[in-house]
Amino acid sequence: MKLGPWVERAIRILDAPTQEQFALDPEAALISQLGLTVRPVETLSSSRADGGFCDGMSFLEDGVILYAPTPNSRRQNFTLAHELGHWIVEQDQGLFDWIADQADPAALLETICDQIAQRLLLPDALTQDIVGSELVRAQHVQDLYENSQASYQACAIAVARHVRGLGAVVLIDRFDGQVHHASIRPDPDDGWPEVYPWRGQVLPEAHALREFDSGSTFTRRITWRDSWGRTAEFYADAVADGRRTIAVLAGDDIWKVEPSYVIQPRDFDKRPLLHVYCCGQEHSFHGFPCPACGQGFCPVCKNCKCDRAAKTEATCNGCFLVLQRHLLVDGLCENCR
DSSP: OOOHHHHHHHTTTTTTHHHHHHHOHHHHHHHTOOOEEEEOOOOGGSSOOTTTTEEEEEGGGGTTTOOOOOEEEEEEHHHHHHHHHHHHHHOOOHHHHHTTSSSSSHHHHHHHHHHHHHHHHSSSHHHHHHHSOOOHHHHHHHHHHHHHHOHHHHHHHHHHHHHSSSSSEEETTTOOBBBBEEEEOOBTTSSBBSSOOOOTTOOTTTTGGGOOOOOOOEEEEEEOOOOTTTTTEEEEEEOOSEEEEEEEEEEETTTSTTTOOOOOOOOOOOOEEEEEEEEEEEEEEEOOOTTTOOOOOOOOTTHHHHHHHHHEEOTTTTTTOOEGGGGGGTBBOOOTT
């Protein structure tokens, strides 16, 4: 799964002057260039029911973006850029449909919006200067933060794009062990794994990523447990400061920590690739076919072949035969009229 081309496509929805103004003054660009209403709302600074942190909220049909104000903080700009990402996805039906067809569309949507935000706030050239041709390290996130005006989230997203193969960059609160941000890089061939880090997940107290001192680093193999108790192995390169742990996770041993160890096979989304022609176009997507007709459900109208046939048929009120609707008049077939 290659997200880069889709993010590039999304960014191009904004013209160059809008992109430039957004980098200078995100709120002003949203209002003057895009005609959106942007309002700070103090009450958004509270926990969601799932444990995540609510920074922003969009009512795109009404053109309204609400955000939790964080004065003198880089986080506010990232929040506005992320919400702009949601607006951009709504403008591109093709991108919206592609996201809906994937294994975990909700998580993928947030990942796409995160990457849009990062691209708007942090130039690729600066990231390339920091990471260069080296293997990605957690320290690169810290270096990028110190050499830019971007938030830790934006820096994590930028660095995650340089991970080789399946990986992620994760920001973890050192006090409660909660994942405050996770930027996922799906496997280029196998796509989205079944087990991956995500916002709101909490690491056990004895987890390796919670048990090393501020200012220290480590590179080792770890086990990641998701919110449903499923586990998978990753290799991690991590650095900690007084407030957070920054960890780069990799699906393979890119740092050659244990050359002789073979990591356990990883489970990926196994839904078959289906092809349907419906709603005037051909669709290809991963999903389970209808058990009756064996065909996939159209991602636009949500109908399979059975559903489409049923909409063209009706039962005669006289003889109860199922016929095409155009053959019935006042609910009766030709023989019953």
